[in-house]
Amino acid sequence: xxSSVRGSDSGDARPVAHDEKCLTIxxxxxxxxxxxxxxxxxxxxxxxxxxxxxxxLMMEEFIAYLGKTDVAEGKQDMFxxxxxxxxGIMVIINMVDWEVEGELEYELKNxxxxxxxxxxxxx
Amino acid sequence: MCDSTDSQEQQQQQEQxxxxxxxxxxxxxxxxxxxxxxxxxxxxxxKDCFVKSAIVKFRSALSKSRKRAPxxxxxxxxxxxxxxxxxxxxxxxxxxxxxxxxxxxxxxIYAGVVVGHVDESTVFSGYEDTQICAIATDCGVDVVVxxxxxxxxxxxxxxxxxxxxHATIAPSASRDQFCVQLAKNDGATPGxxxxxxxxxxxxxxxxxxxxxxxxxxxxxxxxARQAQCELLLMGDSGTRIAAKLVSLTSRxxxxxxxxxxxxxxRLAGGVTVYRPMRDYIMKEIAFFNLxxxxxxxxxxxxxxxxxxxxxxxxxxxxxxxxxxxxxxSTVSTVCRTVQKLELREDALDALPCIVCNLPxxxxxxxxxxxxxxxxxxxxxxxxxxxxxxxxxxVKAQHQSPFDVTAHLCYSCQSLLHFAKPGxxxxxxxxxxxxxxxxxxxxxxxxxxxxxxxxxxRQIEEFLL
Numbered sequence: 001x002x003s004s005v006r007g008s009d010s011g012d013a014r015p016v017a018h019d020e021k022c023l024t025i026x027x028x029x030x031x032x033x034x035x036x037x038x039x040x041x042x043x044x045x046x047x048x049x050x051x052x053x054x055x056x057l058m059m060e061e062f063i064a065y066l067g068k069t070d071v072a073e074g075k076q077d078m079f080x081x082x083x084x085x086x087x088g089i090m091v092i093i094n095m096v097d098w099e100v101e102g103e104l105e106y107e108l109k110n111x112x113x114x115x116x117x118x119x120x121x122x123x
Numbered sequence: 124m125c126d127s128t129d130s131q132e133q134q135q136q137q138e139q140x141x142x143x144x145x146x147x148x149x150x151x152x153x154x155x156x157x158x159x160x161x162x163x164x165x166x167x168x169x170k171d172c173f174v175k176s177a178i179v180k181f182r183s184a185l186s187k188s189r190k191r192a193p194x195x196x197x198x199x200x201x202x203x204x205x206x207x208x209x210x211x212x213x214x215x216x217x218x219x220x221x222x223x224x225x226x227x228x229x230x231x232i233y234a235g236v237v238v239g240h241v242d243e244s245t246v247f248s249g250y251e252d253t254q255i256c257a258i259a260t261d262c263g264v265d266v267v268v269x270x271x272x273x274x275x276x277x278x279x280x281x282x283x284x285x286x287x288x289h290a291t292i293a294p295s296a297s298r299d300q301f302c303v304q305l306a307k308n309d310g311a312t313p314g315x316x317x318x319x320x321x322x323x324x325x326x327x328x329x330x331x332x333x334x335x336x337x338x339x340x341x342x343x344x345x346x347a348r349q350a351q352c353e354l355l356l357m358g359d360s361g362t363r364i365a366a367k368l369v370s371l372t373s374r375x376x377x378x379x380x381x382x383x384x385x386x387x388x389r390l391a392g393g394v395t396v397y398r399p400m401r402d403y404i405m406k407e408i409a410f411f412n413l414x415x416x417x418x419x420x421x422x423x424x425x426x427x428x429x430x431x432x433x434x435x436x437x438x439x440x441x442x443x444x445x446x447x448x449x450x451x452s453t454v455s456t457v458c459r460t461v462q463k464l465e466l467r468e469d470a471l472d473a474l475p476c477i478v479c480n481l482p483x484x485x486x487x488x489x490x491x492x493x494x495x496x497x498x499x500x501x502x503x504x505x506x507x508x509x510x511x512x513x514x515x516x517v518k519a520q521h522q523s524p525f526d527v528t529a530h531l532c533y534s535c536q537s538l539l540h541f542a543k544p545g546x547x548x549x550x551x552x553x554x555x556x557x558x559x560x561x562x563x564x565x566x567x568x569x570x571x572x573x574x575x576x577x578x579x580r581q582i583e584e585f586l587l
Contacts, residue, residue: 031409034429078428079503087445087447088441090406090409090410092410095160097162099147100160100162100167117409119406119444121131121206121424121440
């Protein structure tokens, strides 16, 4: 994990194995998050075209993108707060806590799986 | 262990630059070798160490209580809503119950574990009943279920309900008054309809959530008593307890607060409640469930999907969770404060409020009068003989209203203030009220008059 983040910094390990400039990223929603998503989907696969191959897709940008594509109309406020997710929503990148991965500064790679779990409303 | 963790946390805190966080390069703080997978309060853990430490934390939470009371013949009820925390608690309890089975003299720790569940399908649609039972059967424990509408099941002895006639509290009223009348509860109106009417009749989402909590606590303690469980485990996470501290205080529940959020509290009816999940923040629970593949469901409330301003509970939750993101020790600091809270001495023998069944501070009205402008109440005993007679003979005079202000705690007065007239209170309210009347009738004379007389005699010599 750590090495791949560093790798993309140095430029040599940038995800190039996949098809040109297209990233395939799976977004998963649970713990009540699915209620904010269009058609209450729990899993959405995104194919994201990158215009410029040299700029990596950061988590911050990806969250804003999900807010437009996945989140149902009028519920964006319950997903996004100040360019990040709302407090109380856990973000898990490939089964690892995003706080370990650098939160908004994580660079997404091809075939990444990002899971959003809401812990709000107790349990 | 705690000291070392704290010092490491501080160290990490100092090293961390302000603003945005970067990917961590440190290994797990427990095994010092593996790549970390989760960050809890600035400490990083690998998956294995995290799950292990979550299990150890639960064991030590319950072992502390075990030292104080022998438990080999105690039955335990685990309250399961099906949500993340209670599902994790059941899993951890199952592990705890069987942890010593691996040893030579193997015996389960408690005499038995039962799951108690309150079915809320009457009020909430999309309720996943079968899934919740499946969570319990995963652990191989018996489940007992109560339905929310059970609170309206007629009492065979004297089938009556208290029906609110009118509620007026200061400042608009010269004197706080909660007048109720008795209504027959012969089962002609189904419990479901009464339950829906109860929630529909309350003034706000905050009140509805408050009432839902009261009903669930009542049903769970009753289930525990019926199943002969002395212990009831409630799944309140640290995050939840911190939010509850703020919301309950703001709703005027300070008097009974330690009973509602303390680590251990003895409720009326001889059931002791433990809250072993108080040491876990919601994030720990989410990751524990994720990595142990523990199933859970989403438990809806009245404000699910509503904005944060929908109720006091939602607002305080957003406040606490928001603070905790920027200052990761918020929840644990608040929880440590909660641990220091103790019941006031006079709360131990205070009469329970007829609605929430928790100790009610006498003279809630005096409190309210300090905050608002209203006329001084007329000196009169809390319970008139007329209403005592009324309760002993329901059928004769069930029409004339009577005042129950003295039997309601401050917070439940606020709860009922905005309720619609004609609202039928759950059956247990009448039962508790009847208990109060019996206690009052049994005492040799009216306490209030007795106290006044004693006082008068004490100062007699000094009177001019």
